[in-house]
Amino acid sequence: KAGVTQTPRYLIKTRGQQVTLSCSPISGHRSVSWYQQTPGQGLQFLFEYFSETQRNKGNFPGRFSGRQFSNSRSEMNVSTLELGDSALYLCASSLAAKTNTEAFFGQGTRLTVV
Amino acid sequence: GESVGLHLPTLSVQEGDNSIINCAYSNSASDYFIWYKQESGKGPQFIIDIRSNMDKRQGQRVTVLLNKTVKHLSLQIAATQPGDSAVYFCAENGSGGYQKVTFGTGTKLQVIP
Numbered sequence: 001k002a003g004v005t006q007t008p009r010y011l012i013k014t015r016g017q018q019v020t021l022s023c024s025p026i027s028g029h030r031s032v033s034w035y036q037q038t039p040g041q042g043l044q045f046l047f048e049y050f051s052e053t054q055r056n057k058g059n060f061p062g063r064f065s066g067r068q069f070s071n072s073r074s075e076m077n078v079s080t081l082e083l084g085d086s087a088l089y090l091c092a093s094s095l096a097a098k099t100n101t102e103a104f105f106g107q108g109t110r111l112t113v114v
Numbered sequence: 115g116e117s118v119g120l121h122l123p124t125l126s127v128q129e130g131d132n133s134i135i136n137c138a139y140s141n142s143a144s145d146y147f148i149w150y151k152q153e154s155g156k157g158p159q160f161i162i163d164i165r166s167n168m169d170k171r172q173g174q175r176v177t178v179l180l181n182k183t184v185k186h187l188s189l190q191i192a193a194t195q196p197g198d199s200a201v202y203f204c205a206e207n208g209s210g211g212y213q214k215v216t217f218g219t220g221t222k223l224q225v226i227p
Contacts, residue, residue, distance in 0.1 A: 004157075033214065042218075042219050043203065045214050045216065056214050090157050090158070102163060103148070103160075105158045107156055108156075108157045
């Protein structure tokens with residue numbers, strides 16, 4: 001069974017631009033959540049989607065948004081990029097609708113804003 | 115607010131010895147905990163989990179202990195190998211009611227050959 005796939009693996013953008021990252025969850029998983037990892041802040045929760053609905057959101061500005069499609073694939077978008085948005089963006093997928101289940105992570109997308 | 119934190123940022127262990135990585139959590143409502151291993155350039159990899167109705171869970175070379183009284187978790191790695199070198203995160207999932215993994219700050223494990 002294929003794991004969580006994130007594309008692209010690496011991305012370089014200029015301040016002020018926008019970016020869209022993609023995540024394909026493990027087949028059959030309906031919950032997809034996104035995380036930002038930086039050396040200074042560690043791993044921080046962005047948002048979680050289940051059945052195309054955002055169920056939970058972390059403390060990030062509105063420039064960070066996401067969506068989920070009917071096949072459970074998810075995208076996250078960051079508009080008006082800032083230098084501080086440089087980070088590893090991780091996506092995790094889970095099988096169940098309820099909590100207390102394993103979350104499997106992808107390899108991440110390394111975003112560099114210059 | 116809820117948080118999951120680690121006691122030590124870096125742990126150096128001789129190859130073949132046992133490693134113990136500790137973690138404290140603050141949310142008494144947390145009832146599902148996970149240990150992740152993250153190697154450089156990779157995403158977190160699931161190692162082992164434990165639910166709050168258990169005190170101990172064993173996997174292959176790894177054991178997780180949960181002490182709910184003092185809100186403490188530990189990960190024990192037996193016969194540590196060079197391939198175990200990585201950053202280890204304790205995390206809890208779902209105390210907020212949805213799939214949301216809350217991570218600790220991480221402990222870097224260095225295995226000395």
